[in-house]
Amino acid sequence: MAGSESEVPESSGERAGAEGTLQALQSLMGLESAATAARLYEELGAAQRERLLRDAALTPPDVRQRLAEVLRWARDFSGAARLLVGCGEDARMAALYVQGGQYVDAAEAFLRAGEADRAAAAFERGGALERALEVYRGLGSGEAVAQCLVRLGRPYEAALIYRELGHPHAEVEALGSVPAGDARHVESVLRMCMLLDAEGFTRRALALLADTMRGSEVARGDPALAAEKARLLRRMGMDAEAEAVIARLPSQSSSPEANGYGYLKAIPIFGELSLDDMKDLYRVARQVLIPAGAVVLEKGAAGVGLFVLLEGTVDVFSGTEDDARRLNTLGPGAYLGEISLVQDAPVSARVKARTAVRALRITRAGFQHYLDTHEAAALRIYRLFTQNLAARVRALSI
Incomplete structure (x- = not known):
């Protein structure tokens, strides 16, 4: 029955071949021929390289550190990083993982090396956004936290952070991503209108309100959105249009149950x-x-x-x-x-x-x-x- 290569047991010849290649690499390193050793490593098949790495992991740290340099020459950056496990060279390991495109492994190594800022960036680059968010929060990096929240589909939380930081442009962009079905959508639209109006973009705020109310029957009947539209119209000297908006609102009972x-x-x-x-x-x-x-x-x-x-x-x-x-x-x-x-x-x-x-x-x-x-x-x-x-x-x- 056919199986994957990892399921086939190694023969004594394959094991001997891997051990022989490792010994050859060590001999070449002894002669300070890293480039030659790298070429020998490059000529190995994927399965042979994996067996060699498993055997090399059992060698003393100083041997593994020198082998890691050979693998770096051969551009097997991830393999070189694996050899440095337990050698106390987490920063070097992290850099190699980055070169090999293994960003989450790089991030964990950066954390062990005490480089939390680089770890957070690597987590984010590797798609581990929740881990990145955790590290950014520990660093107190407000903008980075907000950016992560947006990428995680949590724009309203990001907007609150941008508000604390005093970044109205970024806050508007984040609030614009709050979906129409969210319970905070109307609040988000109202906040965007206020910010845009404060920055002198009253027409843009009115356009935003018009789009919101055009796209949803619920929004069209929302008294808060209508009141904001009337306020903006008055700001532009369009008092008659503002009164017409207010007049179209359904009358509200004065009973406590209604209001x-x-x-x-x-x-x-x-x-x-x-x-x-x-x-x-x-x-x-x-x-x-x-x-x-x-x-x-x-x-x-x-x-x-x-x-x-x-x-x-x-x-x-x-x-x-x-x-x-x-x-x-x-x-x-x-x-x-x-x-x-x-x-x-x-x-x-x-x-x-x-x-x-x-x-x-x-x-x-x-x-x-x-x-x-x-x-x-x-x-x-x-x-x-x-x-x-x-x-x-x-x-x-x-």
Whole structure:
């Protein structure tokens, strides 16, 4: 039966041949004939070279270091790097792996050599983006982290980093990659419009809004997008057009159920806020429309703030797998993600829109600004949050 070469046992002749070639190479090295030894190595077949490398790995470090130089001459860079394992020459090994195109192996060697920056670049070049991201974060390389996040398909997270770094152009580019089905799409479009307008590109911001609203019925009915379009039109002196945009918006009932104020007020951690503080908090919130099937919160991801459901329903799942268990179905009045407002912790479940959803949203950044400017309210919120957390712990321990 035919088999692969690695499955065929070596004959005594093949073993003797490999050992003889190794001895010949060592003799040539003794005569300081590295170039001649390299030519002898080049004449070997792939299987012979592999057997020689396995035998050479058993020789003392000084022999392997000299053999590695022969293989470098022969341009078998990866083979030369293998011979340096355990020789204390990780930096040299890494450079050889780079020459051989084995970037992930090179990255691991760079890490052992204490060259984390070169390791991260090698991981990224080799496609090991999660490993690269981990190393870049350890180095505090914000821009490199953001670039990795974009390549990993996580543009919104990248945009947040660019915002911290004060790079509006890069932030706009990252936000432009947030897909229409993402729960943060509308927020991303609004942020891009603000940045473009601030840089003097008001017409480009209007064009972006027009494209967004043209491409989605949900976006066309989003009051936040319409309000931004009206603001930009007024900035350009087009007051009549701005009023026409506002006039096309569906009228909103003033009941708490329609505008979300009553639902927001009922959340336990806001239970001691004064009327003025509660009204200020409500002004921080923005209405968002989430299409059916969109993921609102992803298990294990960083929390993105509070969602209060006004219309529609969402399903809560135990995990991200297709067969994950459905834990609950929530409708108007339910709220999600309140813990992420005051605690930096990963989301504990996956939440997906079962139907089109209208929700009130408070982002972490908006809430933090509210806390920074409302000291008394912040103390009340943190006290109630601590009490509620303690009650949950007690309930779990019974």
